[in-house]
Amino acid sequence: MSTCAIPTLRLNNGVLIPQLGFGTYKLPPDQTRDLVLCAFDAGYRHVDTAQMYRNEREVGQALAASGLPRAEVFVTTKLNNAFHAHDAALAAFARSLDALGTDYVDLFLIHWPLPALGLYTQAWAALEEIAASGRARAIGVSNFQPAHLERVLETGTVVPAVNQVEAHPYLRQDEVRAFDAAHGIVTQAWSPLGRGTVLGDSVIADVAARHGVTPAQAVLRWHVQRGDVVFPKSAKPARIAENADIFGFALGEEDMAAIDGLNRDGRTGSHPDTENRTDR
Numbered sequence: 001m002s003t004c005a006i007p008t009l010r011l012n013n014g015v016l017i018p019q020l021g022f023g024t025y026k027l028p029p030d031q032t033r034d035l036v037l038c039a040f041d042a043g044y045r046h047v048d049t050a051q052m053y054r055n056e057r058e059v060g061q062a063l064a065a066s067g068l069p070r071a072e073v074f075v076t077t078k079l080n081n082a083f084h085a086h087d088a089a090l091a092a093f094a095r096s097l098d099a100l101g102t103d104y105v106d107l108f109l110i111h112w113p114l115p116a117l118g119l120y121t122q123a124w125a126a127l128e129e130i131a132a133s134g135r136a137r138a139i140g141v142s143n144f145q146p147a148h149l150e151r152v153l154e155t156g157t158v159v160p161a162v163n164q165v166e167a168h169p170y171l172r173q174d175e176v177r178a179f180d181a182a183h184g185i186v187t188q189a190w191s192p193l194g195r196g197t198v199l200g201d202s203v204i205a206d207v208a209a210r211h212g213v214t215p216a217q218a219v220l221r222w223h224v225q226r227g228d229v230v231f232p233k234s235a236k237p238a239r240i241a242e243n244a245d246i247f248g249f250a251l252g253e254e255d256m257a258a259i260d261g262l263n264r265d266g267r268t269g270s271h272p273d274t275e276n277r278t279d280r
């Protein structure tokens with residue numbers, strides 16, 4: 001169990017979200033349940049999954065096996081790309097609840113905007129209905145560029161609570177984060193460790209050494225001090241605990257500036273303007 005409590009942020013509808021969660025993308029399927037339980041043991045109370053990850057059932061099994069009261073765990077899942085049409089979105093959400101073994105999620109996101117498909121405002125209308133029914137405590141989007149968010153703000157009635165985008169020291173995402181902040185939308189940083197790409201950086205090693213922490217801890221602390229939500233993934237119990245132990249130290253302004261200075265075109269995933277696959 002990490003020594004310091006995980007802070008929460010308040011979303012624009014008043015719901016509290018733990019600033020650190022556990023990422024579940026590409027966890028080995030036969031270990032997912034036990035690794036999520038391991039994360040609960042390490043103090044995590046927030047799990048990020050998605051229909052696309054095909055592991056909602058295992059996440060739900062961990063929730064059930066943990067014995068934790070449902071209200072103590074923040075669960076996020078995401079609408080898969082094939083289901084942007086209104087009725088398909090409603091049906092896919094119902095399947096998520098069934099797989100997770102819960103009657104509500106804390107946060108439901110549109111996973112990708114798929115601009116060439118052009119149906120994300122229709123999907124958003126379905127998410128608004130889901131939120132109104134009480135089966136999602138908050139709704140948001142993922143991988144939305146400002147132009148995509150503009151359309152949601154124009155056509156919808158609910159402002160997304162979060163925008164979950166790839167962000168790490170090699171992809172600072174200034175423009176998206178500024179747009180989110182200006183509209184009261186919390187930014188969530190996916191691949192907060194850049195899928196490991198940033199961990200060998202000498203600047204990060206220096207910051208980490210100054211604080212007697214690991215490079216991963218220094219990077220996760222940088223995210224938290226920027227005010228974003230993070231959910232590192234690891235399939236290794238020692239790293240799961242390490243990644244949660246980031247609330248007993250603070251980076252100074254110079255440390256933050258040094259990591260800020262690493263920004264480059266370091267995207268590891270698809271670009272939201274050109275990602276249009278519906279078969280994932």
Ligand SMILES: NC(=O)c1ccc[n+]([C@@H]2O[C@H](COP(=O)([O-])OP(=O)(O)OC[C@H]3O[C@@H](n4cnc5c(N)ncnc54)[C@H](OP(=O)(O)O)[C@@H]3O)[C@@H](O)[C@H]2O)c1
Pocket residue numbers: 022023024025026048049111142143164165189190191192193194195196199214216217231232233234235236239242243269
């Ligand atoms: N919305 C989206 O489109 C989207 C896309 C991608 C990801 N996500 C979410 O974001 C979560 C995190 O992103 P991610 O899994 O892509 O990447 P990540 O968390 O940035 O990095 C995971 C990689 O770093 C390694 N790692 C983790 N902790 C470490 C540590 N303390 N020291 C050294 N290496 C460490 C892991 O290896 P080991 O497992 O071997 O430890 C794995 O290779 C996902 O699981 C998912 O929930 C969302």
